[in-house]
Amino acid sequence: MRSGGGPVTFSEFVEHIIDPRRRRPLDRHWRPYHQLCQPCHVRYDFIGHYETLVSDSRYVLRRLGIRDARLPRPTAGHNSSDHVVEMFSQLTQTQLRRLVDVFRLDFELFGYSANVSQEARTRSDHGSQTFAKHGAATRRTQRT
16 A cells, blocks of 8 residues: 555556455456456457547447447547556566556457567657557457
8 A cells, every 4th residue: 555645656556456465356447357347258249449449439330220420530649559658668577567467368358469578668769659569559450
């Protein structure tokens, strides 16, 4: 538990998530998603992703036979990959490995790579492209 005042850093938050001494389940907002949506007990026919929200929404609407729906346009200029790289660069290799271990099944079930390397963590000349190419932000496209 945190002893000082002020805002919690990302590293401190991750420590809370990965702390092996934690006895109670994580709050539902931080719990691995597979524990919430029961993918082994519910036969989902589609899993959408935020990264492909517009095309996924169109796909679902087409499947439902809805043709004239107008979707809001995504906000231009926002790149969450840069933010992810910045946040993950604050973690130690051990923290990163343990965090990936906590969410490994989510990565696998929902089409993301859990292969996060030191190169992906470190902001380099390639920035978010390196992370997206090698890290947790990489998603395999799959529709059923």
